[in-house]
Amino acid sequence: MRSLVAILRELLGLFVGDAGLAVGILAIVAAVALLIRTATLVPLHGGYLLVVALVALLATTVVRAARR
Amino acid sequence: MLTWSTAVPAVGAAFGASVVEVVEAFTIVLAVGTVYGWRPAIIGSSAALVTLAAMIVALGGLLGAVPIHLLQFVIGVLLLLFGMRWLHKAILRAAGVVPLRDEQSAYADKTDQLSELSRQARPARVAWIAGLAAYKGVLLEGIEVAFIVIAVGAGRGLLWPAALGAFAACLLVLGIGALIHRPLARVPENTLKFAVGVMLSSFGMFWTGEGLGVEWPGNDAALLVFALLFAAVGLGIAGGIRGRREQVRP
Numbered sequence: 001m002r003s004l005v006a007i008l009r010e011l012l013g014l015f016v017g018d019a020g021l022a023v024g025i026l027a028i029v030a031a032v033a034l035l036i037r038t039a040t041l042v043p044l045h046g047g048y049l050l051v052v053a054l055v056a057l058l059a060t061t062v063v064r065a066a067r068r
Numbered sequence: 069m070l071t072w073s074t075a076v077p078a079v080g081a082a083f084g085a086s087v088v089e090v091v092e093a094f095t096i097v098l099a100v101g102t103v104y105g106w107r108p109a110i111i112g113s114s115a116a117l118v119t120l121a122a123m124i125v126a127l128g129g130l131l132g133a134v135p136i137h138l139l140q141f142v143i144g145v146l147l148l149l150f151g152m153r154w155l156h157k158a159i160l161r162a163a164g165v166v167p168l169r170d171e172q173s174a175y176a177d178k179t180d181q182l183s184e185l186s187r188q189a190r191p192a193r194v195a196w197i198a199g200l201a202a203y204k205g206v207l208l209e210g211i212e213v214a215f216i217v218i219a220v221g222a223g224r225g226l227l228w229p230a231a232l233g234a235f236a237a238c239l240l241v242l243g244i245g246a247l248i249h250r251p252l253a254r255v256p257e258n259t260l261k262f263a264v265g266v267m268l269s270s271f272g273m274f275w276t277g278e279g280l281g282v283e284w285p286g287n288d289a290a291l292l293v294f295a296l297l298f299a300a301v302g303l304g305i306a307g308g309i310r311g312r313r314e315q316v317r318p
Contacts, residue, residue: 010208014215015149021156025148029276036280047282051273051294054148055301058269062156066165066309 024057078220079233081267086237089209096205099178104198112202120210141279151268158262163309175251270294
């Protein structure tokens, strides 16, 4: 049982390392999806927003982790 | 249709990621084999490979039933989580914030841990513990390889080329490992992780966008642009942090 829990925990760890990064990715994707679905943005502009926001998120989380 | 612009990054990502994961699995199996003998190491590893094969067959059957846009979106998001996590860690390692992984010391830690366990356990349980350690190591690293192969391959019918890339990596690492019979400490693991993180993040961006209905300008060529962007940002940040740390150091 303990081994199974350890395996499941490590599986979750494949996708979640820095919690801020994981939550940020999900929030950005959800926001862009919402903006496209509600026709606030045309899909291509949503795509550009996705690129800029994800790259900015990566830079921010790395710099923040380096300062800790 | 299979194009070079998607096949080469897919095969490259599967190969590079598999080298990293198989090196880590090899270190664990080598430690188990050295401490407990090769029988439990081989039985545990083989059982993990059978479990992995069963998971891949079961998952492969399900993938065909999922609509392509939904599949691309889900895999795209998972790739973003997985790839950007690797890239994040690789940038911190390249900047000197997080120490580089040392396969020799990982091997020493594992053998110490296993020796301690075997002293504490009853003799009848030792073989079971050894087999389980090999099983868990190979299964966890193998799941990462299987995920990467499915993730970079499933969205564009590239499962077989990606699987071949992973298989070639396994053969290469296990071949060298069998020859030298030591942990593979000279593999430039962080460079590989950085490159694979860049590629997986690019695939993730591309497929998440496609899943949301984005038609990227230049189609598959957009993958290259994303890869260059992630690489430039990653190298730039790593260089910047390293430079600032050197200035601060007395």
